[in-house]
Amino acid sequence: MDAQTLVDERGELWLALAPLWLDREPGERDYARMVTVIQHHDLTLHELEWIFRLELAPVLSRTQMSVASEWRAFDDHQLMKRLVAHNMRLTGWRRRSWALFSGLTTMMTRQRWNELMLRVMIERGEAPIT
Structure with a gap:
C-alpha cells in the first residue's frame, strides 16, 4: 500500500x-468525535483493536514516554508523517514483533481505549448488559 492510500484510508481515524x-x-467531545469517526469507517471491534495495537500504539507510545514530547496536542502533519512511515514498514517480522509487544505499548492508554470501545458498542447497540 502506498503512502497516499494509507492517508486516505486511515488518516482521519488515526488523527x-x-x-x-x-x-x-x-x-x-473527544470521545464523541472518536465514535463518529469510527462509525464512519465501519470497522469491527476486532479490526479497531489491531489498528490501536499495531498502527497507532508503536508510534504514539513513544511520544507519550518521551521527555520532550508534545503533551497537550499533536502537530497533525508531523504525526501523520510518523504514522505513515511506521505503517509502510509494518510487514513481516515487524508486524509480528509489534503484535507480540503490543500489551506494553498499549498499557498506558488501555483504560481510555476500553472506555471508547464501550461507547462504540453503545452507539452500535451492542453494549453488554451489566
Whole structure:
C-alpha cells in the first residue's frame, strides 16, 4: 500500500484516536468525535483493536514516554508523517514483533481505549448488559 492510500484510508481515524495518548483525559467531545469517526469507517471491534495495537500504539507510545514530547496536542502533519512511515514498514517480522509487544505499548492508554470501545458498542447497540 502506498503512502497516499494509507492517508486516505486511515488518516482521519488515526488523527481522531490520537488524543487517547495525550496527558489530559479525553473529554466528552473527544470521545464523541472518536465514535463518529469510527462509525464512519465501519470497522469491527476486532479490526479497531489491531489498528490501536499495531498502527497507532508503536508510534504514539513513544511520544507519550518521551521527555520532550508534545503533551497537550499533536502537530497533525508531523504525526501523520510518523504514522505513515511506521505503517509502510509494518510487514513481516515487524508486524509480528509489534503484535507480540503490543500489551506494553498499549498499557498506558488501555483504560481510555476500553472506555471508547464501550461507547462504540453503545452507539452500535451492542453494549453488554451489566
